[in-house]
Amino acid sequence: MNAVIAAFRGFFKLLPTKVGLTFAFVLPLLFSVVWMTGYNGATERLGQLKVGIVNEEGEAGAAIEQAVRNAMPFEIASYGSLQEAQRQLNDGDADMIVSIPATFSADAQSGQGELTFYLNKTSAETANAILSASAERISSSLGQSQYGDSPRERIAANVVTLNDKSNFATSMLPMILGFITYVAVMTMNIQFNIASMMLGRCHGKWQIFWARQLIYVLVAALASLLTSGVAMLFVDPVASFGQMWGFHALVYAAAICLTQMTFALFGGLAALVNTGLIPFQLMTAGNIVPAAMLAPAYRHLGGFLPASNGVQGFFRLIYSGASVGPMAIHLMLIAVVAWGITVSRLALTKPKPQPVAQPAPSH
Template identity: 35%
Template sequence: MFSALKALLRKPPTIIGISVALAFQLIFSLVWMTAYDGMNERTDKLTVAIVNEDGEAGKAIGEQLAGKLPFHLENMSAEEAKDGLTKRDVQMVVTIPATFSEQLQTAGGKPELSFTINESNPATIKSIMQSAANSIGSALNQNVTLQGTEAVLQQLKLPEQQAHKVAESLSGRVAIKTELLNPVDGMNNQMVPMMLVLASFVGSMIMAMNVQQGFGMLGAAFSKWQKFGARIILNAATAVVVSLVGSSMVMALGGQAAHGMLELWMFQALFLVSFMFLAQMFIMLVGPAGMFLNMFMMSIQLVTSGAMAPRQMLNSFYGFLGEILPASYAVDGLMNLQFGGPAVGRQAAMLALITAICLLVCLVITALRRSKPALQAASVPEPEPEAA
């Protein structure tokens, strides 16, 4: 047994397998621990829009919220806030209706504060903003309602101390209304963008290694440009077929598709072909060692894509990486197509640009690489005619 183990450990595939397992631990630990470090202290990168329809009274409430919330608050019109929320530039909208202060000062009135959250976001955004909405409602009920009711009672000539006691008994009048934009149907759908991105890139990594080995087996039977053309056709055709299987499985298992199955399929094919050329670029550049670079790419893209945590809360270094890697645009587009949101023209254009850059790098690598001329069939001399 030990002799077999000793012989096995001498084989290159065994050494490579152990090295890959070790590399996964090192790479993921390094990337994830540095990327998520200090994220909770960067909640000020999240934006909450205040839509004030109640004039000066609403302005005072907005100022009170600004002093208590850890987010970046901006005053916006209703249209600006909705547009920002749809594009994920704004994480929550707080609307102070025109009748808020009037209802607050009316006996038996029920002032209402409206919160709008876009569920087409990482799950952490919904959790953070719903918690914030509850905190805001609680704070307003303890402060705004108490102060407003006390002022009204004093105007009715009640003694200050008695007015304060009555106001405390009436606190809790502010109603909190939470509206969800682009609702997500269950946790299974919430995880689809991350699942499709992860499955697509891991598949592209493994495909890159095997395709490169396949081209190596062809030897000098074909020129380097014939192989390069075959690579392009193979990637495009594989992306179309594989994405059809992936999107069909999602839909068959109850997945959402606000923009329809066809757009989901075509968009997945686009980011899948982008992943393929990115993964193959590193393999073509440094050979089998490119697998380790692809591990880095997978780990970094899972962190920076915005599928698990909002990109706004990442540090500037990882935020920059998210802007230049395809997974960020894949997740944005998938959320729009699945749950609802604007058209994915910008995301598709960025994925096409990244694909073109990777393809150009692959073309340069191919041009600089020497290759043996394609083998030609040996000509067989024709027999000479026999003399008569």
């Protein structure tokens, strides 16, 4: 029994034990605090969702357009054509489009009035569910307010989801390529940090640094090539293989540079810091709840994190083929800034003095 107690005490004298216990206590608390504060009141921020209206009936449809505006608790914008509105929807600048057809008034008088509501499969699941439910409710209320209870003069809701794909596995791919990449790189850099400390006994800090950068370049190029290639065996994305591979390489580069920077700044605590970024990235990825519905402090945080940009970009590449330029720019900035901070920190670090070899005693 005494030996067990001695071993028990010995555990608490070791740094890995303390780090492990910190993970066990801090990480669940961090997830709880971040998600409970970030998602708190999300459904009360429906006014942050953007809905576009296309009135193809002109002046004759002005009354119904105004009625649609009054019935919706969302931010409303008008578009001149359905093509322009759908482009805004694909680019993420609108969450839903309401189309008033050119023959709406005549159709309504004959009992065939219909409003078409366009959603985007790449938008957040929660937003699409809320908007889809509101489409039916709004159409019904408009029919009663405009035409009373006449059964011949009701307004139907036609909900169309753009960029829809029937294979459920496809919806998992953005998380695999965007988020799991970060987890893989984070784990890799934990091991690389240990390897660097071992090599520090016989190599200089810059030799080790540049050797790591060479490995990173190979990882970003080859791992993204392999993963993107395997992914395309199972799904048929709108984007080309080159686009998928190139964007995935950027996600790798940003994740590598960010996790490398934390080790340069925080040393052994970097593993906790990198893991602590996970709840922020999952929340701001926008695939469950749109960033606009998050608490104000979290809305723009995703632009500074690799996995958030990765998930958003892959949704576009896989489903709509819309431009991923903003996400690509964010990823490049993350990589460049984080890499620059790492180099600066390394330059300011003084090398540890090497022990002086003692001369062998003479006989």
